[in-house]
Amino acid sequence: MDRSEMFQRLTLLEKDVESINHNISELKNIAVELIEENVALQIENDNLQSLINKADGIKGSQAGNTKKPKKPLRSKDNLAMLYKEGFHICNGELFGKHRKGADCLFCLEVLDD
Numbered sequence: 001m002d003r004s005e006m007f008q009r010l011t012l013l014e015k016d017v018e019s020i021n022h023n024i025s026e027l028k029n030i031a032v033e034l035i036e037e038n039v040a041l042q043i044e045n046d047n048l049q050s051l052i053n054k055a056d057g058i059k060g061s062q063a064g065n066t067k068k069p070k071k072p073l074r075s076k077d078n079l080a081m082l083y084k085e086g087f088h089i090c091n092g093e094l095f096g097k098h099r100k101g102a103d104c105l106f107c108l109e110v111l112d113d
Contacts, residue, residue, distance in 0.1 A: 032098050039087055040096055046078065076111070083107050 079089045088094040090106035099107075 036087070036096055036098060039082060039085070043078065043082075080111055083111060 083089050086099050086101065088097050088099055088104055088107055089110055090104055091110070092106075094104070
């Protein structure tokens, strides 16, 4: 193998590594977006379940049914759970975005209130 062939192979390998890095970066961004969407959908689902439980409780009390609906989690507990999972819970444009492991003083203030 001569020097020019070796240089060509190294150049090709370098381009392949750059392409792989680009693909990994894109996949990481897509994964973060999917996780954020999943958390938003979980919150929406919890809220809808809470509304359904309240509606069932009202119907049950009107029908004389003494069956108690499940007690939904408190909203502050939900926010604490989301923060623990790594998402912003502070007011503003960061809400629901991934914190990337760093603590957020604004989020902690929301939890302290």
